[in-house]
Amino acid sequence: MGSLLAVDAGMRTIGLLITLLAVAPQATTDQRLVVPEGTIITSAQVAGFDIKRLSPGLREEIGRLAGAPLQQQRLDELAARIEAERPRYVAAARAVLDADGQAHVSFVVGQRAEADPDDNINLRYVVEQADITGVPEDELSQALRDGLHALVGQRLDSGEADRLRRQMERELPRYDISRRIERGSEVGRIRVVYEARKKEPPRWLRFEPLRSNATYHSEHGWGSYLDFAMGSRSVRFTPLFAINDSEDLIEEISGYGLRFETRKLGTRRLGASLEWSTFDQDWRGRTRDAVASRPDLPDLYSERSTFTPVLKFAMTPDLSLAAGVSITELKPLDAPGDSRTANAAIASIGFARSWESGGSDARHRVDASFGIRAGSHDLESDLAYRKYVGQGWYRHDFGRHHVQVSGMAGRVTGDAPLFERFALGDAARLRGWDKYEITPAGGDRVVYASVEYRYTGLGLFLDVGSAWDDKTERRVRASAGIGFHAGPAFLKVGFPLNTDNLTAIFTIGLRASGVGLRW
Numbered sequence: 001m002g003s004l005l006a007v008d009a010g011m012r013t014i015g016l017l018i019t020l021l022a023v024a025p026q027a028t029t030d031q032r033l034v035v036p037e038g039t040i041i042t043s044a045q046v047a048g049f050d051i052k053r054l055s056p057g058l059r060e061e062i063g064r065l066a067g068a069p070l071q072q073q074r075l076d077e078l079a080a081r082i083e084a085e086r087p088r089y090v091a092a093a094r095a096v097l098d099a100d101g102q103a104h105v106s107f108v109v110g111q112r113a114e115a116d117p118d119d120n121i122n123l124r125y126v127v128e129q130a131d132i133t134g135v136p137e138d139e140l141s142q143a144l145r146d147g148l149h150a151l152v153g154q155r156l157d158s159g160e161a162d163r164l165r166r167q168m169e170r171e172l173p174r175y176d177i178s179r180r181i182e183r184g185s186e187v188g189r190i191r192v193v194y195e196a197r198k199k200e201p202p203r204w205l206r207f208e209p210l211r212s213n214a215t216y217h218s219e220h221g222w223g224s225y226l227d228f229a230m231g232s233r234s235v236r237f238t239p240l241f242a243i244n245d246s247e248d249l250i251e252e253i254s255g256y257g258l259r260f261e262t263r264k265l266g267t268r269r270l271g272a273s274l275e276w277s278t279f280d281q282d283w284r285g286r287t288r289d290a291v292a293s294r295p296d297l298p299d300l301y302s303e304r305s306t307f308t309p310v311l312k313f314a315m316t317p318d319l320s321l322a323a324g325v326s327i328t329e330l331k332p333l334d335a336p337g338d339s340r341t342a343n344a345a346i347a348s349i350g351f352a353r354s355w356e357s358g359g360s361d362a363r364h365r366v367d368a369s370f371g372i373r374a375g376s377h378d379l380e381s382d383l384a385y386r387k388y389v390g391q392g393w394y395r396h397d398f399g400r401h402h403v404q405v406s407g408m409a410g411r412v413t414g415d416a417p418l419f420e421r422f423a424l425g426d427a428a429r430l431r432g433w434d435k436y437e438i439t440p441a442g443g444d445r446v447v448y449a450s451v452e453y454r455y456t457g458l459g460l461f462l463d464v465g466s467a468w469d470d471k472t473e474r475r476v477r478a479s480a481g482i483g484f485h486a487g488p489a490f491l492k493v494g495f496p497l498n499t500d501n502l503t504a505i506f507t508i509g510l511r512a513s514g515v516g517l518r519w
Helices: 002-022 024-030 056-063 072-085 142-150 158-171 285-293
Strands: 041-047 089-097 103-111 126-133 175-183 189-198 213-217 221-227 235-245 252-262 270-282 301-314 319-332 344-357 362-375 385-398 401-414 445-455 458-468 477-486 489-496 505-511
Touching: 041 056, 056 072, 056 158, 072 089, 072 103, 072 175, 126 142, 142 158, 158 175, 158 189, 235 270, 445 477, 458 489
Parallel strands: 041 103, 126 189
Antiparallel strands: 089 103, 175 189, 213 221, 213 505, 221 235, 235 252, 252 270, 270 301, 301 319, 319 344, 344 362, 362 385, 385 401, 401 445, 445 458, 458 477, 477 489, 489 505
16 A cells, blocks of 8 residues: 555656646636635536546536535545546646636646556456445445445446446435545555435525625716625525615615525425615705606605515425515605605515536526515505516526526506616616616616626626606617626626717626626
């Protein structure tokens, strides 16, 4: 055993020096940092070696790294498997952070110095022991146990070893099965170890996506919204803080709140959330003028306090329902002592699904929802109204290429408060336009669609949409632009297309990296 380690150490050192020297220019360009454990891997590849010369099972394991959290131990195990299958070569795992804060993994493979010309593992190594860890062997079928024992005493057949792993996955659906090769008790002998790790129970309900941001808009100025989660996989508390935040709304809000969520009330299908917030409002001059000139619009208010309890039910891991009430108190701007209520019943249905295709090289994500808010005098609301909104989001990732398509449509009827009205023309929707020019007091109708393409940190986008009031002329607006992204930081320049006033809108800031109905 000692002589084997000494020989291998020397050969690995020489081989790795040759290999890393060959890729040194690229490493210098990458300016790599240490990639933290748990960073999401966006792609995994083999460099310096034709991956088709590896066994199908090993190629599959490497492909499955994309989308998974980085674990250095796992990368080292796969590098060892490459060396076990191709003993003439030495392999090392390299992880590089990209501009979005995600990891790209490369298995750099180089030829060993003074390697045995025979590169067939089946002619070199004999299996002296084959085991499974994580579950008792007697939980396997007799046929599978026989296949496992049949490996012992034979030259390693990677195809057969991978077939046994796939059979274990079918017999043990609650476990993730991996295979690794270990050195045996003497030169030329190895141990095959299958490791069973219990899968986490599927998360049928999702927490509310975090929307933290700090954004500068060349027409709206600075604004920020901060929410940060504390808790476990099932329960979490999220404090909320806002300073001059006007994203999504016509009003600018400053204030604070707290959200409590649980994704398991006795069963993983049932969950709940409670959110309380209180915000002070600032209004732009255009909004004040629009409200003053239109008696059909609701009054301005100086403070908005809301309490929202919601129950959630998961029909499937992808499909969920939610229902609750939103209890809102509004303090009028001109008569702060005379508050009004805007209490509403709320209900929504949501669908979210992720999947892979093309041998795990391509990833897809769909997120869609439809919601109703109904203000009613039966809920002791001073304002009676209905709001309907549907929105969808699709993203396709392939290596460093990313394509996203999103859209929404909505309608408001009745005497709805201003925070329920629609706006387009901010840092996220209909970029390149000013929402206070389009609808200074919001609209009761909206349609919107967007498509964006990114390569690493560079993005191009096209937005089309309209926000308007019923029985008024609807004008469809379009914009296009370019963006630069580096982790949570972004810089975007948008240009309105169908207008004589071609003025660029500039936005810069930080945004939470969660996925969902906003990018």
